[in-house]
Amino acid sequence: MERTERLLDLVALLLDAQEPLPWSEIRAAFPDDYGGPSTEASERKFERDKAELLELGIPITFVSGDDDVPDGYVIDKNAYYLPEVGLTPEELAVLYAAGSAALASGAFPGRQDLAHALRKVGFFSDGPLPAPKVRLELGGVADARDLPGRLDLLWSAINARKSVELDYYSPHTKALTKRKVDPWGLALRRGLWTLVGFCHLRQAPRSFHVHRIRALTVNAQRPKSADFEVPPDFRLDDYVATWPWQFRFHPPVDVGVELKGELAPLASRLFPAQPTAGERVTLTVRATYLEGLLKYVLSLGADARVVSPPDAVERFRGMARRVLDAHAGGPTS
């Protein structure tokens, strides 16, 4: 019997059972599969099947019986069946918009998981389900052909806690390095995906841009057992820069930024800092990469400027002057 078929039969059998099913009955129900001469081999086969079902979230457990009920296996029906999620149309719309956008972008890890999740949350809705009408660009690089496959492979390695080997390209040195990495997680920032994990070459946690991975293999040894543990206090946010002025290896500088005009009301979205009230707002931004902050403020236009400390102000004005000088003349070619 094909394995998929046998597993489905098992689910149907256990969902229908009124009381725990002893191993002897399961064995008798599938004589061709579990009824071989070696009890031990049959039990191992059943254990593998059970593990596969557990992996799918099917709550199959062994319960000890008593005088009335035998020892045996059950599927907890309450824990099996999806209940009504009770989403309002607006909530369903926003989940569908986000989920479809992620799927349509192509560059999202766990696409199969996501597609199944969307089907399930929409299962009880009676009207027509929202169609993908939101599209977004992810990846942010010219050559994104390998990105979807790499993300899915990394997602499965992260979930199974399997180590990966990768060839990592540095645009700076234009060289490839081979790394063995314990993948801890994936983060998306400004359209780019970053892998964070323990790098065996550097013997420390490192982050890697997924689009710079040129080759990727997952450790195929003992696929069901984890290769590593993720530190309990691990947070992706500690390893990926959310803002262009964050870079882990520099000492921090507190920089004063002033916003006015149409930027003033947007202050709390443009910077992760508490702005002052008023038509002109100032905020203090802790920068570990000053150059990145200055460029960001400059790109916001004339309603944004750096006001302290003095050397940051001088560098900011110098940067604006360089841009002006380069553009003030006629065509340069």
Added chain:
Amino acid sequence: MTGTAEKGRPQVHERLRRLLFLVPFVAKNPGLPVDEVAKKLGVGREELLEELDLLTLVGRPPFQPDDFVDIYVEDGRVYVDLDQRLSAPPRLTAAEGVALAAAAALLKPAGGDALTAALAKLETVLPPHAVQRYRAMAKTLDVAMEAPDGLATLSQAIVERREVELDYFTAGRGQTERRRVRPQELFSHRGLWYLAAHCLTRGDARLFRLDRIAGLSLTDVRFEPQEPATRAMPGVVDAAGEVRVRFAPAVAPWIVERFGDAARALPDGAVEVTVPGDSERWLTQWILSFGGDAVVVEPGWAKDAVARAARASLDSD
């Protein structure tokens, strides 16, 4: 990792969860055309028919005639008579929950209260034993996007086919005008978000930039879906033409990565890139964000725009 992919066949894991959804889905929606069911499941027609064949073998011991799943195609439509207690799909797995929560975060913070509420409800439909795994796995996928205000409202309007009213600033006219539109599609392109809609005020298909929309309100007027108008991507129809930009050697490797073969290498280590000149504001911001390492080569209007912006920054007080 679960199972091994056999030649051209989906993994056991993937097939199982597909089939455990398929039976209850058909039971709840009897008589849907084969193609529609296949589309819902994300598989081809032939693949669906193969899955239906397999399901007719599925049942529970002792495999009497009434012990099998009775699912069949009649006149091109799919029905199920006996679902063998597969009356609802299984709950979400931890991985499904995490993938959905991470995707939802793409619309943060624009998703607002609806998103927060949806995610809280989502956690309640995970199997009790999966909640802990879900929380642990949630730490492995962290998504942050800069989704603009209005994205959630417009998503809802598209899904529920409701007309919206908005104030739109037209750069060409230099003024703001109240519009009533039927939203069709939202998309991001080169860092900007656009709404494709049928504009009732103009009586024609229009593209709106989300950062120029204000005073957005949802109406209770519903509209029938129509064939989306063929629309050009932003920039293609614009008469502004192309802009040539030169990047200093210091940033060249990153530009090559971003633009691939479209980045032309120059003898001194710099690279040049040509981009559409449809949005002066986007172009200016982009050039300024390189802090002097990017210079517009031509045309003159684009150089002037960047020079004006840099001078305005210097003169600002």
